[in-house]
Amino acid sequence: MEICVIGAGYVGLTTAAVLADLGHSICCVDTNIEKIKQLKRGEVPIYEPGLSELISKNKDQLTFSSMIVENIQKAAVIFIAVGTPSLSDGRTDLTYIQSVVDEIAKAISSYKTIITKSTVPPGTNENIDKMLKEKGVDPKLFNVVSNPEFLREGTAISDMIKPDKIVIGKQQDDQKSLSILKEIYKSITAPFIVTSLNGAEMIKYTSNAFLATKISFINEIARICDKYNVNIEDVTKGIGTDPRISPHFLSSGIGYGGSCFPKDVRSLEYSALDKNVTPLLLQAVQAVNQSQVNLYIEKLSAFIDDFSRKTIAVLGVAFKPNTDDTRYSPAVSLIEKLSSLGCIVQTYDPKAQLPFEKVETVSQHAKLETAIMNADCVIIATDWDEFKQLNWLKIKALMKGDFILDARNCIDPQVVRETGLTYIGVARS
Numbered sequence: 001m002e003i004c005v006i007g008a009g010y011v012g013l014t015t016a017a018v019l020a021d022l023g024h025s026i027c028c029v030d031t032n033i034e035k036i037k038q039l040k041r042g043e044v045p046i047y048e049p050g051l052s053e054l055i056s057k058n059k060d061q062l063t064f065s066s067m068i069v070e071n072i073q074k075a076a077v078i079f080i081a082v083g084t085p086s087l088s089d090g091r092t093d094l095t096y097i098q099s100v101v102d103e104i105a106k107a108i109s110s111y112k113t114i115i116t117k118s119t120v121p122p123g124t125n126e127n128i129d130k131m132l133k134e135k136g137v138d139p140k141l142f143n144v145v146s147n148p149e150f151l152r153e154g155t156a157i158s159d160m161i162k163p164d165k166i167v168i169g170k171q172q173d174d175q176k177s178l179s180i181l182k183e184i185y186k187s188i189t190a191p192f193i194v195t196s197l198n199g200a201e202m203i204k205y206t207s208n209a210f211l212a213t214k215i216s217f218i219n220e221i222a223r224i225c226d227k228y229n230v231n232i233e234d235v236t237k238g239i240g241t242d243p244r245i246s247p248h249f250l251s252s253g254i255g256y257g258g259s260c261f262p263k264d265v266r267s268l269e270y271s272a273l274d275k276n277v278t279p280l281l282l283q284a285v286q287a288v289n290q291s292q293v294n295l296y297i298e299k300l301s302a303f304i305d306d307f308s309r310k311t312i313a314v315l316g317v318a319f320k321p322n323t324d325d326t327r328y329s330p331a332v333s334l335i336e337k338l339s340s341l342g343c344i345v346q347t348y349d350p351k352a353q354l355p356f357e358k359v360e361t362v363s364q365h366a367k368l369e370t371a372i373m374n375a376d377c378v379i380i381a382t383d384w385d386e387f388k389q390l391n392w393l394k395i396k397a398l399m400k401g402d403f404i405l406d407a408r409n410c411i412d413p414q415v416v417r418e419t420g421l422t423y424i425g426v427a428r429s
């Protein structure tokens with residue numbers, strides 16, 4: 001099938017590469033000309049395990065272009081995968097979606113299935129349909145479908161090839177789209193969940209909000225465990241065997257980040273308030289998450305009474321391991337907070353770069369060893385595998401002080417303590 005994927009970001013590139021691998025003919029378009037130039041040269045602008053290889057394997061049926069209208073015209077199916085970031089009041093910024101709708105309206109001269117993969121608030125797909133009609137596009141020439149994406153960064157390709165479900169939201173009178181979607185995904189084994197446009201949008205937000213709730217819940221429990229000298233892992237192990245609870249997504253730590261949970265929980269809160277529903281739980285989930293970085297700073301301040309000019313090594317900049325994405329990374333918030341307290345911060349991440357302009361007190365190091373050099377304290381801020389296997393005796397020899405703050409509960413306190421270093425964590429007795 002001839003498909004145009006609009007947006008060459010984490011979701012767009014993964015969608016384009018996976019659909020090409022399934023045998024479709026794909027053109028992935030983006031307004032970012034530099035990105036398209038890079039992709040045409042065979043360089044993948046983001047780090048996502050396996051993506052580069054999959055793109056290069058499928059180069060015969062996967063092209064990249066910045067000619068958006070022309071490539072929409074050629075395709076029978078359009079996937080929208082542009083960004084939907086937060087506005088300052090929590091609403092979703094739909095300007096990128098709006099400009100895609102404008103491009104589609106200019107391009108349509110034959111029938112298109114328009115599939116929204118971007119995460120958009122309830123009502124948006126109905127609105128896309130309405131906007132296209134208002135722009136004079138013949139309703140017989142298109143159908144709008146919602147097909148939200150559930151991939152995780154770091155495991156994006158396998159999540160897309162082996163999803164636990166494929167959610168399709170469509171209009172009641174749309175008799176065409178379901179069979180087209182089934183044809184597109186025919187090599188993927190997963191149940192189809194078919195619902196309305198608003199229903200599919202709500203499934204996506206509910207999924208992210210529920211997962212974020214699990215994280216804030218366990219982070220709150222960890223605060224209580226900390227006061228009663230209880231190990232949080234014992235508690236998660238104890239409750240996780242109950243299939244109604246499950247052991248997944250119950251790792252406590254510095255809080256959730258990334259380009260989706262923070263913005264999507266906020267957006268759902270906004271959608272609720274917009275209809276006069278007070279989403280007390282969603283508000284609490286965000287309040288807990290926003291205070292996690294401070295909780296870890298408070299923990300540290302029991303050991304360090306004056307932060308000014310202290311050298312702190314922060315291991316991890318990305319919002320989670322196996323990605324270079326730093327959007328809403330709690331590690332970045334921690335670095336900024338430490339810097340504002342007067343610390344000298346030395347960071348290291350295997351893939352991610354600090355997302356802000358150089359400041360005198362914050363440095364990024366290409367090697368873990370140089371980041372640790374002369375540090376009063378080492379903080380594990382992202383749970384990369386590399387940080388779980390450190391030789392603490394070697395680390396101790398490079399440090400000036402002896403504090404290790406584990407903000408991801410990913411290292412064994414005992415192993416650290418045996419070297420004479422001081423292990424600091426929340427609810428890790």
Ligand SMILES: NC(=O)C1=CN([C@@H]2O[C@H](COP(=O)(O)OP(=O)(O)OC[C@H]3O[C@@H](n4cnc5c(N)ncnc54)[C@H](O)[C@@H]3O)[C@@H](O)[C@H]2O)C=CC1
Binds near residue numbers: 031100117152
């Ligand atoms: N990153 C993730 O893990 C997941 C993201 N999502 C959702 O997917 C959507 C995309 O997310 P990401 O891929 O992370 O975003 P991204 O920011 O990595 O990529 C978006 C791309 O769209 C391009 N773009 C913007 N306006 C355009 C236009 N008018 N025409 C063509 N290209 C345009 C941008 O230049 C950028 O390259 C968002 O709605 C997000 O919430 C859903 C599931 C997972």
Ligand SMILES: O=C(O)[C@H]1O[C@H](OP(=O)(O)OP(=O)(O)OC[C@H]2O[C@@H](n3ccc(=O)[nH]c3=O)[C@H](O)[C@@H]2O)[C@H](O)[C@@H](O)[C@@H]1O
Binds near residue numbers: 151153251259
């Ligand atoms: O809509 C999206 O963009 C995506 O958001 C998340 O995926 P992602 O943001 O890539 O990463 P997760 O693995 O979900 O982690 C999110 C954050 O929660 C944190 N986390 C995760 C799990 C856990 O137990 N504890 C915890 O603190 C991670 O460190 C990270 O900061 C969802 O898991 C995906 O299903 C969804 O498609």
